[in-house]
Amino acid sequence: MQEVIANIAQILKEEDDFLVTAHVNPDGDAIGSMSALSWLLSRMGKRVAAYNESGVPRYLNWLEFPCEVYTDLGDLPFAPRRIIVLDSGSAERAGEAMQRFMQGVPSICMDHHLRTPEFADVNWIDPEFAAVGEMLAILADRLAIMLTGPLGEAIYLAIGSDTGNFTYGNTTPRTLEIAAEVLRRGLDLESFTARSEATWSLNRIHLWGRLFDNVHLALDDQVAYMTLPDSLFTETGTTMEDSEGIVNFLRRIYGVKVAMTLRDLGPDKCKISLRTHGVLNVQEVAAIFGGGGHRNAAGATLNMPMPKAVEAVIAILAEKLALDGKQA
Ligand code: 5GP
Ligand code: MN
Ligand code: MN
Structure with missing residues (x-):
């Protein structure tokens, strides 16, 4: 595991023009991870765009991104030189258009589903993680980037979403330690909960x-x-x-x-x-x-x-x- 994390950290440092994506009909881990990785890359001074075939669901549209989230690959503002596919148990889960697009651009897969095939050029797949947001917190630590501000919120959303707010069996001491670290770095939990829960229509x-x-x-x-x-x-x-x-x-x-x-x-x-x-x-x-x-x-x-x-x-x-x- 350490080797693939080091490899991904190296690619993030050395390369530029990243496209970040996740599975269609995205949930909190998919959108939270897309946002978290976009913040990570933008803090590293990299050019980044986000894409999701289904867009951001209305109940998650309060989450901040440092860049636009595109729903059409034809609208991207630059030609990506590296695609990072998050929370997708297969290439198909990223959507048909993305699957085709990936054939021409080097890719990285970060995922935590059971039996995910190694469909990208670099694959970090580990079902021991509760959420891809948890994997990104480990990557951020490796890059010495603190889980502050919108990056912390995005990680917290991703992890909370895939663990049923820390109630499912996939919640580990590491999961809770990352949540604690986000709080330590200043997450306003009351304001976060108000924004993330008050999203229902009558x-x-x-x-x-x-x-x-x-x-x-x-x-x-x-x-x-x-x-x-x-x-x-x-x-x-x-x-x-x-x-x-x-x-x-x-x-x-x-x-x-x-x-x-x-x-x-x-x-x-x-x-x-x-x-x-x-x-x-x-x-x-x-x-x-x-x-x-x-x-x-x-x-x-x-x-x-x-x-x-x-x-x-x-x-x-x-x-x-x-x-x-x-x-x-
Ligand atoms: P949900 O029931 O919330 O749509 O999905 C539950 C879990 O199953 C999620 O981790 C999701 O990624 C996965 N999942 C849902 N639908 C599919 C599918 O059609 N194919 C695959 N491979 N995974 C799915
Ligand atoms: Mn998901
Ligand atoms: Mn997930």
């Missing part, structure tokens, strides 16, 4: 109310799931982005071992999100459907309508939970 609250009315249990109440039909978003004046995070609440139902949400992506396409408390490895379940993620949080896109997808995933979960019961 419509979103209504959407969640409607969704919570429609929770189903399966496999002797060990699985909780809900479908998120397009019509519900239209009726409540919301978008898919407004359902972000709801899956975590299903996991709070007593006795539930696996929680799942399914979102419509078209007539024969849907996206599943899986969560568990470590009872079984949901990354393995998502991988069966061509997706991936972590042990306790994973996702996939299925080429089938939602009712069929429910059946297909529950059949796999039935096998895994039966196996788990035998092992216990």
Whole structure:
């Protein structure tokens, strides 16, 4: 690990004109890491641009960047000489346009998902890290850059986001030490929380109310799931982005071992999100459907309508939970 960190630190020092990117439909770790690395590079006096195919979700648009976040590679203000892909378990996760773009520019991958292939020229992939934001804090330390100001906020957002605000099993003493270091360097936690939490619309609250009315249990109440039909978003004046995070609440139902949400992506396409408390490895379940993620949080896109997808995933979960019961 030390070797690859040294290698990346060296590239950051020696080269210039960086493009920073992360996975499509970005979460707090993806956007927080993009911001953190952009600040790191700009503090080093480097030219940097950020890109995300889906842009910055509205609920994260309060986060500061030292540069523009582009959604079209044709708009970049300079030709990047190095691309850094963050929080992406595969090249496809960065989006089709980026995947093509990467073929002509040297790249670095920094990721913490299970089974991420080495798709870049330099790869720092380590599932022991709770978030890519945690990896960036280690890199900042190596570069003797302090986690102050917007850099500290971005790291805190990234780490808090992927650890469920320091509650999931991926939270380690190192994770908490980095959070402590950000606070030590002056993060105003009250103002940070106000900005990061007060991002909901009334419509979103209504959407969640409607969704919570429609929770189903399966496999002797060990699985909780809900479908998120397009019509519900239209009726409540919301978008898919407004359902972000709801899956975590299903996991709070007593006795539930696996929680799942399914979102419509078209007539024969849907996206599943899986969560568990470590009872079984949901990354393995998502991988069966061509997706991936972590042990306790994973996702996939299925080429089938939602009712069929429910059946297909529950059949796999039935096998895994039966196996788990035998092992216990
Ligand atoms: P979420 O359910 O919040 O979309 O994603 C949970 C985790 O699974 C995240 O770490 C995310 O990167 C990963 N994930 C979600 N969807 C996909 C997918 O379609 N493919 C892969 N490889 N990973 C996914
Ligand atoms: Mn992510
Ligand atoms: Mn992440």
